[in-house]
Amino acid sequence: xxxxxxxxxxxxxxxxxxDHLRGEFPDPADAQRSQEVVEGTRTYxxxxxxxxxxxxxxxxxxxxxxxxxxxxxxxxx
Numbered sequence: 001x002x003x004x005x006x007x008x009x010x011x012x013x014x015x016x017x018x019d020h021l022r023g024e025f026p027d028p029a030d031a032q033r034s035q036e037v038v039e040g041t042r043t044y045x046x047x048x049x050x051x052x053x054x055x056x057x058x059x060x061x062x063x064x065x066x067x068x069x070x071x072x073x074x075x076x077x
Contacts, residue, residue: 005059005065007055007058008055008059008065008068011048011051011052011055012068014044014048015044015048015052015072017040017044018041018044018045018048018076019073021037021040021041021044021045022041022045022076024037045076045077046077047077048076048077049074049075049076049077052069052072052074053074055069056069056070
């Protein structure tokens with residue numbers, strides 16, 4: 001990505017972790033890992049729906065950014 005898109009890059013990094021955790025299905029017998037996934041999801045996924053919406057408004061005229069943002073699933077919280 002070009003230009004100063006630190007907010008977008010930070011969001012995408014956090015969202016990547018969020019999506020990874022959302023796709024993880026730990027062994028139910030592993031209570032510790034299950035708790036880590038739940039806590040991680042709460043940490044990394046919190047407020048991502050609103051942030052995604054705000055970034056789409058901010059980068060509405062940036063085709064490359066919009067292509068990335070439109071590829072993300074909405075309504076994950």
